[in-house]
Amino acid sequence: MIFIAILIGCILGALIGMNAPMISYTYSSYLAIAVIAALDSVFGGINSVINKNFDLKIFVTGFFGNAILAILLTILGQKLNVDIYLAAIVVFVGRMFINLAMIRRYFVDKWIKAFEERKNRKSKKEEKIEAKTEEN
Amino acid sequence: MKNGMKKGKITMIITAGIACFALVLVMTMQFKIVNEADITSIENMRKSELSTELANWKTRYDEVNKQYEETTAMIEEYKNNKESNEETSNLMDSELEQINMSLGKTDVEGQGVIISIKETDNEEVEKITSDDLLVIVNALKLAGAEAISINDQRIINMSDIVYIDAASVIRVNGERILAPYTIKAIGDSSYLESSLIGNGGAIDEMKKKGQDVTIDKENNVTISKYNGDIETKYME
Numbered sequence: 452m453i454f455i456a457i458l459i460g461c462i463l464g465a466l467i468g469m470n471a472p473m474i475s476y477t478y479s480s481y482l483a484i485a486v487i488a489a490l491d492s493v494f495g496g497i498n499s500v501i502n503k504n505f506d507l508k509i510f511v512t513g514f515f516g517n518a519i520l521a522i523l524l525t526i527l528g529q530k531l532n533v534d535i536y537l538a539a540i541v542v543f544v545g546r547m548f549i550n551l552a553m554i555r556r557y558f559v560d561k562w563i564k565a566f567e568e569r570k571n572r573k574s575k576k577e578e579k580i581e582a583k584t585e586e587n
Numbered sequence: 588m589k590n591g592m593k594k595g596k597i598t599m600i601i602t603a604g605i606a607c608f609a610l611v612l613v614m615t616m617q618f619k620i621v622n623e624a625d626i627t628s629i630e631n632m633r634k635s636e637l638s639t640e641l642a643n644w645k646t647r648y649d650e651v652n653k654q655y656e657e658t659t660a661m662i663e664e665y666k667n668n669k670e671s672n673e674e675t676s677n678l679m680d681s682e683l684e685q686i687n688m689s690l691g692k693t694d695v696e697g698q699g700v701i702i703s704i705k706e707t708d709n710e711e712v713e714k715i716t717s718d719d720l721l722v723i724v725n726a727l728k729l730a731g732a733e734a735i736s737i738n739d740q741r742i743i744n745m746s747d748i749v750y751i752d753a754a755s756v757i758r759v760n761g762e763r764i765l766a767p768y769t770i771k772a773i774g775d776s777s778y779l780e781s782s783l784i785g786n787g788g789a790i791d792e793m794k795k796k797g798q799d800v801t802i803d804k805e806n807n808v809t810i811s812k813y814n815g816d817i818e819t820k821y822m823e
Contacts, residue, residue, distance in 0.1 A: 456600040460607030468615025479620045482613055489610045507599055514606050 481522045484536050488517035491543040494550040501557045517543075688734075691743040691813040695734050699773035699808040700727075700780055702790070705799040706766040712797040715766060717750035717757045719798075722789045723770055724748065730782035732774040734810045738764045741813040760815060776804040 474482065492514040499505040521539045528535025687693050702723060704715055724742060727735055735742040740759040742748075749758050756763045772779055780802055783790040793800045 452596075453600050453603055456604035457607045460604035461611045464608040464611030464613075465615050468612045469619065471612070471616050471619075473623065474616060474620055476620060479617060482617045482620070486610070486614050486617055489606075489613070493606070493610065507595075507602060511602055511606070515609075 480536060481525055484521040484525050484539055485518040487540060487543045487547075488521040489514055491547050491550075492517050494547050494554070498550040498553045501554060690817065691734065691741045692817070694809065694812050695773060696807055696809040697733070697773045698776045698804075698806050699732070699734075699771065700776050700783075701803050701805055701808060702768075702770040702772075702783070703801045703803075704766070704768040704770070704793075707797065707799050709797065714755075715757075715768065715798065717748050719789070719793060720757065720759075720768065720770070721748050723783065726782045726789050727770070727772045727774070727779055730774060730778045732772040732779060734771075734773040736771045736810045738769055739811050740764060741810060743813050743817070745817075760813070771808050771810050773808050773810060776806075780804055 492510065495513065496505065496510045499510070521536075521543070524539055525536040684693075688695055704719070706715060720737060724735055724737070737748070737759050740746070740762055742759070746760050747758065750756075751758060756765075757768075758764070782788065783802060785791060790800045790802055
């Protein structure tokens with residue numbers, strides 16, 4: 452169910468984004484920062500789901516709040532003539548890598564466990580079969 | 588409990604959908620912008636690029652402006668030269684004209700006097716000699732005559748007025764002249780007249796001798812130019 456919602460959201464977003472009017476190139480840096488912030492939030496959310504401490508309120512506020520904050524910081528940086536967006540990118544992308552690493556570790560662990568379980572089961576079955584043949 | 592779970596799930600689904608929608612929307616817009624934006628066009632340049640470009644153009648503008656100023660200055664100089672050349676040539680022209688006029692190389696006109704001297708048939712009266720003419724010419728010169736001619740022979744600085752006894756003729760500028768003599772002079776007509784008439788004046792003297800001399804003041808006397816060539820051989 453949730454995957455259908457995500458799929459519909461993605462398709463709708465892509466369609467509307469394709470047909471949306473062009474935004475001036477000047478503002479594209481703000482948009483890029485917002486995208487990075489949102490992506491960071493998404494990976495953070497996935498990570499928290501894995502760790503079973505996912506909170507919808509925190510996710511939503513983080514998703515939009517981080518994006519808006521990143522945009523505001525970028526604007527402030529341009530006003531101050533400091534490239535603050537570089538700091539934002541470093542932080543967000545660094546966190547994205549950390550979250551991705553957590554996710555990867557979780558799935559790797561899961562797969563290894565599943566693999567071992569199957570192996571164990573298989574060996575147990577073999578033992579059983581062996582025992583049965585011995586009985587026979 | 589189950590109802591609450593369901594509600595939470597629905598909100599979760601909706602939020603996930605909205606989040607995905609927003610994210611993908613912004614991302615596609617950004618892709619589009621980056622794809623279609625022409626980075627080399629001025630509108631899309633970054634501030635630093637713009638400022639370097641601006642600085643480049645400024646230096647070029649300065650260079651061109653400098654060149655323009657130099658060229659303008661050169662043109663001004665040429666103009667001045669031309670003007671001064673023109674001035675000098677004008678000055679030279681007027682000087683040349685002045686010199687030609689005073690040398691007697693041009694026809695001139697102006698106020699002055701015309702003196703007519705006629706030979707009389709009376710045998711007792713002295714004949715007109717070159718001395719008479721010389722005296723008159725000298726008197727005219729004294730009175731500030733600017734141009735003098737005798738029977739259209741222009742008197743210039745090297746003119747001669749001689750009487751040749753053997754042939755009993757008067758020569759002016761080496762040319763023989765015959766009576767009646769007409770002496771034309773340009774200058775202040777009253778000065779010229781007063782230098783000749785009156786007590787002791789040359790014309791009065793001549794009249795006393797019985798010679799037929801008349802003097803007329805004229806507003807417009809025309810004196811023709813010197814016919815010969817003015818040559819200098821030894822002068823340097």
